[in-house]
Amino acid sequence: MVRVGVVTFPGSLDDRDALRAVRIVGAEPVALWHGDAELHDVDAIVLPGGFSYGDYLRCGAIARFSPVMGEVIAAAKSGMPVLGICNGFQILCESHLLPGALTRNGGLRFTCVDQGLRILDTSTAWTSAYSTNQEVVIPVKNGEGQYVGDAQRLYADGHVVASYLGRNPNGSVGDIAGIRNAKGNVVGLMPHPEHAVDALTGPSTDGLGFFTSVLSSLVGA
């Protein structure tokens, strides 16, 4: 069975939700601990949402130095699929696995809304289940989700994975909601697909695709 690890940092909040999403698509969820430099033979990794270390300094700045992150960075560089959601995206940027940075929302307020997104790149390990330009609705909830970086270049290189539709909730440059690395195994996403996996508790089930994608990319590999 495909093993997908979800790292819990002190202050991680959506770790249980990510584990649940992994379980729902039929993969084996594996809880990873920030303090253990050990990946327990997982095939893919999710860095979940939350406020690691309270997000007091900068989001993700302290978590990036956790013992487990050395392993995550090495695995990412060797091609293992890694998805950073919200705080996880911030950690990936702080770790320089993804370019740019996430800063305070343009409106200066934490914002939780059901957000329309367009999936732009379906070539990654995490988005292959979508069709190009597919429109989905997934919750976004963050206080520091404004992506800053070289949007032109990211678009030119095809590295923008998803963009906001309609109102841009945080002022991200180029309406960027998610990006990937050159190889396509590392994806960072501000919206929370793990909160759109069950119509009972989310606005849609549109988030399932991120988890089914990784499953099929690993089974197919």
Added chain:
Amino acid sequence: MSGKRVVVDVMLKPEIADPQGQAVADALPRLGFSGITGVRQGKRFEIVLDGPVDDAVLDMVRKAAETLLANPVIEDFTVRLEED
């Protein structure tokens, strides 16, 4: 007197808890930085003005610091002129 700016430093009063500074103080030794006994984290505002910075202007900035930039219930501030 252009090329100058006014800087307002805002720090939590010493008796007020500073979780942000504490988080940094806790993290630094883990990264191998030693000998640090305390960290306080505050805000720094750099204010650029369109005319010469005289005492009246500094007074105005002080007033602005008091009303908007700092929260006098929990924070102290200092105002000073700085070369660019």
Added chain:
Amino acid sequence: MSGKRVVVDVMLKPEIADPQGQAVADALPRLGFSGITGVRQGKRFEIVLDGPVDDAVLDMVRKAAETLLANPVIEDFTVRLEED
């Protein structure tokens, strides 16, 4: 050399948007403060060390600023010694 502390100022690079500074710049004229052409908001860290502050210590703080206190992708920092 006790009674001294090291101050690290961290500011967003000039080309990075600063919504907090902008909000302050927008609010000031509404409160009747005029002549302000721009505000940038950053962070100020006051670091207290348990020994004398020599060049080696300042170097260490500079290293800490580079790795942890600032994100060089979007921020600049300065390190300096300050009297209490």
Added chain:
Amino acid sequence: MSLDTVDHARATPDDEQPFAELGLKDDEYASIRGILGRRPTQTELAMYSIMWSEHCSYKSSKVHLRQFGEKAPPQAADVLLVGMGENAGVVDVGDGYAVTFKVESHNHPSFVEPYQGAATGIGGIVRDILTMGARPVAVMDPLRFGAADAPDTKRVLPGVIAGIGGYGNCLGLPNIGGEVVFDPSYNGNPLINALCVGVMPRERIQLARATGEGNVVVLLGARTGRDGIGGVSVLASATFEEGDESRRPSVQVGDPFTEKVLIECCLELYDRSLVVGIQDLGGAGLTCATSETAAHAGSGMRVDIEKVPLREASMEPHEILASESQERMLAIVAPTDVDDVLAICERWGVLATAIGVVTSTGRLEARWHGEVVVDVPPASLADDGPVYERPMARPADLDALQSDPPSELRFTRPSSGDELRATVLQMAASPNLCSRAWVTQQYDRYVLGNTVLAMPHDAGVVRLDDSTYRGLAIATDGNGRYTRLDPYAGAQLAVCEAYRNVATTGARPVAVTDCLNFGSPEDPEVMWQFAEATRGLADACLELGVPVTGGNVSFYNQTGATAINPTPVVGVLGVIDDVRRRVPIGVPESGLGVYLLGTTRDEFGGSEWAHEVHGHLGGLPPQVDLAAEKRLGAILTSLAGDVILAAHDLSDGGLAQSLVESALHANSGISVHVEGDPFVELFAESAARAVVLASDEDALLNACAALGVPVRRLGVTGGDAVTVDGLFSIPLDELRAAHEGTLPQLFG
């Protein structure tokens, strides 16, 4: 000054002590001397002054709150696992699950420093829930502010909302509901109440008991600083006059990250059965936690104060014992488990320090570097404080108020289609009825993945955990205007509305928590309001079969001699056996029948219409009919999810407002036909009513007939407007612009 030890106090019986400055009355001081058989030490005096303050001792309210126990309904025996008097009551919700919930106020601190005051309000109520053994699973925030356009509201509201979000979001707790009410009565006295609910396996319930001689007293969490020293007595029990620097408390800054790891750490300690007893540190800090745990266990305790980890090294023993530093818990641990406890704390990065032991002396002793500075019977602090029967008087202006209803004679009522249309739009856009999205979008509603209904539904509904479909529902309500006009009825209407809101979502109401926000108990008219309101609350809970499990009293909400409108805020907890049957306020299906359940009367006293359109308060509040509420609740609960596809209760603003909210949520129109006086039909605030959308008319009508619930078909869903036949039609876009524009315009 040298250390005031117990020996020194014995040797210097005549030393003068500043008891009056600490808020103790002459006779209270005398009785402390009587209890101890000597003068108290400085540290003891500080402890008594805090524990005997209004906030900690409930000295003015105790005699009234007793009714909640005395009039507890028979259902209490079946559902309550832990009753009143603990940190929070615990309710059996079936399948081996227990739920604990409580609402509390943080009014004064939030007025002084809105962000931190509101944030630490969330932090405090969450620790109350954690203490019971539960995982906190959701928060709610019933809020009341001065007039929407008052300068003080502009100062306070944004910070309060940001603080509640800042703390709750960072803890990973979904916010599933609350209230935002504006009324000039709260100018200068905003009511910032916070509710938390938690879930646990039944057998994990923890109690605040220091049992077992030799067990170790372990302090968990944040370092202790000079936070809110004397805050409990000075801040929470006395009116705070702005500009009075000397009484300005040191504001407490919340640290949600520390609280988050404290939660995870405590839950692991519970799951591994490593604590014998546990108590959160809230008001009165260590003083309260040590004395209550020892008193409730009938044991004793010895604490070495210098072991407490400090933020400021210069703190004195009385400051350490009085400090209200946030994010701390006190655990009682068997000596053989201490190492395991410390290891778990270390893994979570939680500071943990053994500071004392449980004894069998029946005394609470505290030493400062070996010298005894406290030696008191713990119950004298925790339980045996003063109790007052305060004088009461019916407000002198009440007859005049009650005999001034907003009748047809006093105010012209809208009657033409155009007038009614304009009134619907005005009401939908009014500060009290407009969309709360500006607020609720600042709160995470999704985290933990169990939220089934949140804003804008009538109650928040969460699944107990993701291995079950069993869920809980909570709503909070209160109406200061109704309660001002008739405190007995007003309190009952608050219970009724929360009860109805819970039932509307398909849950069965089972228990109550309340936060009683009033003016000064030293004012006989306020005390009368308080007595009437508690009596009304207790009587309503008895009749409805929902026991009060706990709550909080907040007095001294007043400016000068003017008290706020008396405002009991009531939270009702419901159980829903299968959350897949939950009922939203609207669904986007066309062709569903729209029905009105309940009886509409010409009731406008204290109504939103009188307030919004005429700035008027007078007359009597709507009639209370507890039996009708029960019947309505039974229909809503039993038909939820199959016959009833959507439902919305009728309250502030009446039928018109409910139809507007339902249609906007579903983004699908509604057309209705009203009989009788359209103004009364659309805007009256008669209680015990709801609008439901149903597909199976016969099933609905039969059920209503069987239970004797009046029901009338109003119309049908569909289209893209809210239409009242023959009178007016308002496109949804126009309604939405009115409804959603108000708060952003007011607060940015």
